[in-house]
Amino acid sequence: MKITSIIALIAFSINLGFSQSKIDITFKNYDKDFVVIGYYYGDRQLVLDTVMRNDQDHFLYENEENLNSGVYLLLMSPNNRYIQFLVNDQEQNFSIALDTLDLGKPIIEGSADNQLFLDYVTFLNKKGTQNEALISEMNAKKEKGESTESIDLKRKAIDAEVKAYQKNIIDNHPNTITSTLISSTKDVEIPEFQGSAEEVKLKQYQYYRNHYFENIDLGNPVYLRTPFVHNKVDSYINKLTSQAPDSLIQAIDFILEKMEPAQETYKFYLSYFLNTYAGAKVVGQDAIYVHLVDNYYAKGKADWVDEENLTKIVTEANKIRPTLIGKMAQDITVFRRDSTPITLSEIESKYLILYFWAPDCGHCKKATPHMIDFYKKYKDSADVEILAVCTKHRDKEPACWESVDEKGMDLWINASDTYHLSNFRAKYNVEQTPSIFILNEKREIIMKRIGAEYLDEVMSEIIRIDDAEAAANAQMK
Numbered sequence: 195m196k197i198t199s200i201i202a203l204i205a206f207s208i209n210l211g212f213s214q215s216k217i218d219i220t221f222k223n224y225d226k227d228f229v230v231i232g233y234y235y236g237d238r239q240l241v242l243d244t245v246m247r248n249d250q251d252h253f254l255y256e257n258e259e260n261l262n263s264g265v266y267l268l269l270m271s272p273n274n275r276y277i278q279f280l281v282n283d284q285e286q287n288f289s290i291a292l293d294t295l296d297l298g299k300p301i302i303e304g305s306a307d308n309q310l311f312l313d314y315v316t317f318l319n320k321k322g323t324q325n326e327a328l329i330s331e332m333n334a335k336k337e338k339g340e341s342t343e344s345i346d347l348k349r350k351a352i353d354a355e356v357k358a359y360q361k362n363i364i365d366n367h368p369n370t371i372t373s374t375l376i377s378s379t380k381d382v383e384i385p386e387f388q389g390s391a392e393e394v395k396l397k398q399y400q401y402y403r404n405h406y407f408e409n410i411d412l413g414n415p416v417y418l419r420t421p422f423v424h425n426k427v428d429s430y431i432n433k434l435t436s437q438a439p440d441s442l443i444q445a446i447d448f449i450l451e452k453m454e455p456a457q458e459t460y461k462f463y464l465s466y467f468l469n470t471y472a473g474a475k476v477v478g479q480d481a482i483y484v485h486l487v488d489n490y491y492a493k494g495k496a497d498w499v500d501e502e503n504l505t506k507i508v509t510e511a512n513k514i515r516p517t518l519i520g521k522m523a524q525d526i527t528v529f530r531r532d533s534t535p536i537t538l539s540e541i542e543s544k545y546l547i548l549y550f551w552a553p554d555c556g557h558c559k560k561a562t563p564h565m566i567d568f569y570k571k572y573k574d575s576a577d578v579e580i581l582a583v584c585t586k587h588r589d590k591e592p593a594c595w596e597s598v599d600e601k602g603m604d605l606w607i608n609a610s611d612t613y614h615l616s617n618f619r620a621k622y623n624v625e626q627t628p629s630i631f632i633l634n635e636k637r638e639i640i641m642k643r644i645g646a647e648y649l650d651e652v653m654s655e656i657i658r659i660d661d662a663e664a665a666a667n668a669q670m671k
Contacts, residue, residue: 214256214257214258214286214287215255215256215257215259215260215261215286215287216254216255216256216257216286216287216288217231217254217255217256217279217288217289217290218252218254218288218289218290219245219252219253219254219255219268219289219290219291219292220251220252220253220289220290220291220292221251221252221253221292221293221294222251222291222292222293222294222295223293223294223295224251224270224294226247226270226271226272227246227247228244228245228246228247228253228271229244229245229253229268229269229270229271230243230244230245230267230268230269230271231243231244231245231255231266231267231268231269232266232267232269233262233264233265233266233267233281233419234264234265234266234267234419234420234421235418235419235462236418236423236424236462236463236466237424237428237466239267242261242266243255243257260283260286261281261286262281262415262419262458263280263281263282263283263371263415263416263419264280264281264416264417264418264419264420265278265279265280265281265419265420265421266278266279266280266281266419267279268290270294275294275297277290277292277297277300278421279308280307280308280311280371280372280375281371281419282307282370282371282416284307284369285304285305285306285307287304288302288303288304288305288308289302289303289304290302291303300312307367307370307371307372310363310367310370310372311371311372311375314359314363314372314376317356317359318356321352321355321356324352325349325352328345328348328349328352329349331345332345332346332349360376360380363376364376364377371416374414374416375420377409377410378409378410378417378420378422378423378426379409379422380409382401382402382405382406382408382409384398384401384402385401387401399434402434403430403434403435406426406430406434407426407430407452410423410426412449412452412453412456412459413452413453413454413455413456413459414456415456415457415458415459417456417459418456418458418459418462427449427463430445430449431445431446431449437476437479438478439478439479439481439482439485439519442479442482443481443482443485446467446482446486447489449463450463450464450467450490461496461498464486464490464495464496465496467482467486468483468486468487468491468507471483471486472510477519477641477642477643477644478518478519480514480518481518481519483510483511483514484511484514484515484518487507487508487510487511488511491504491507491508492508492511513620513623514623516621516622516623517622517623517631517639517642518639519639519640519641519642520638520639520640521638521639522636522637522638522639523538523548523631523633523637523638523639524621524622525537525538525539526538526583526611526616526617526618526621526622527615527616528581528583528609528610528611528616528618529609529610529611529612530607530608530609531595531598531608536581536607536609538581538637539637541579541581541607542579543577543578543579543635544576544577544578544634544635545572545576545577545578545579545632545633545634545635545653545656546578546579546580546581546632546633546637547565547568547578547579547580547581547630547631547632547633547649548581548583548622548629548630548631548632548633549565549580549581549582549583549628549629549630550582550583550585550618550622550624550627550628550629550630551582551583551584551585551627551628552584552585552586552627553584553586553593553594553596553597554593555627555628557627557628558627558628559601560646561628561630561645561646561647562601562603562646563601564646564647564649564650565580565582565603565646565649566601566602566603566605567650568646568649568650568653569605569606570605571650572650572653573605573606576653576657578653579606579607580605580606580607581606581607581609582603582606582607582608582609583609583610583611583618584597584598584608584609584610585619585624585627586610587610587611587612587613587614588612588613591610591612594608594610595608595610628646629642629643630642630643630644630645630646630649632644632652632653632656634660640656641656
């Protein structure tokens with residue numbers, strides 16, 4: 195594969211007692227009056243500055259402060275073509291000359307690291323061309339049924355040459371951005387394992403995951419401004435980690451601990467994870483949000499957050515915490531139509547469904563028929579009870595009972611709380627309706643926030659798991 199983009203290294207220099215970054219850019223065949231300099235920042239690409247033309251082919255970027263180390267972009271109008279360049283803390287004063295008709299051949303002066311990387315890119319292009327030719331030859335031989343052994347050997351030789359070239363840069367130029375980037379893209383070398391095919395596969399996965407970041411120092415601040423570290427983090431979290439909340443919490447804590455020496459990286463990813471799981475769509479993953487608040491924000495480990503926003507973040511976590519999966523459901527006392535009290539803890543059934551609803555709720559009107567079908571199927575066969583709590587109160591409460599009659603909801607336990615004495619809204623974080631919770635025999639919350647149309651499917655799976663665990667426990671006895 196041809197590599198057409200470049201990574202150039204910006205150098206820092208001392209001028210008249212202060213640090214200064216200077217990028218002298220010369221274009222051929224470019225008729226616009228400005229170029230944009232941007233940079234990578236986690237999962238984003240941000241604009242650093244817009245540089246105006248100061249003569250026919252010349253653009254000059256200057257800054258009295260050092261640029262942060264990382265990968266930057268030189269973006270051209272109007273078709274958004276760009277080249278990439280690197281920044282480190284050693285060389286900041288350099289020039290780039292390029293022709294928009296051939297962006298793959300820039301001339302860079304004043305940066306040894308740039309030249310090192312460009313030489314590397316040229317080498318990769320050459321080896322890539324050779325490899326592509328061998329692949330074409332190999333495919334032709336396969337079609338004819340001929341042996342491809344000799345071609346395989348040649349391709350292995352090319353791979354060995356590339357690895358040797360990379361090792362030479364890493365060993366002999368360890369403090370360069372080029373070396374850092376090459377090290378970071380190296381694959382994890384998995385050793386041979388013994389055992390059955392399934393055992394070997396598991397050991398390979400565990401080894402790969404445990405060594406996934408061995409070539410990346412997440413405590414190095416340069417990585418925040420590279421185009422690949424976010425993909426590495428994302429893959430580790432979403433592909434190499436079980437999506438169970440406990441596993442994700444462990445993985446996130448591991449990453450944040452590694453990043454802590456690079457405070458800007460740590461700040462970015464702590465904020466990123468909080469925002470990601472604040473709006474988590476997967477049931478149960480709100481536990482990650484609560485964990486981050488309790489263990490980082492509430493403990494002063496996010497000191498960049500002002501007091502007002504910190505209070506909002508902590509308040510939100512406090513609202514979610516009582517309804518986390520695995521928590522004991524809080525007891526509430528609500529009232530039947532005849533005003534007699536019914537307490538959640540006095541309802542005897544193996545499973546209890548809490549259904550918070552309102553008569554004027556459009557989604558509830560769609561949900562209730564599913565609830566009725568579900569109840570008829572599971573009431574006797576699985577010992578399931580439903581406590582349906584209408585959220586209307588005071589003078590609007592009579593509409594609850596009118597809807598119960600109209601919709602045929604008198605199959606299960608119906609209740610309301612005219613004066614909100616039970617505080618059910620706070621205890622179950624009922625901000626919208628319908629809101630459904632599944633409680634087990636111990637009255638632990640085992641599922642929540644699911645659509646009524648999926649209740650049958652979810653309940654079937656819960657029963658299957660419980661039956662399997664019961665059978666396993668019986669065998670152990």
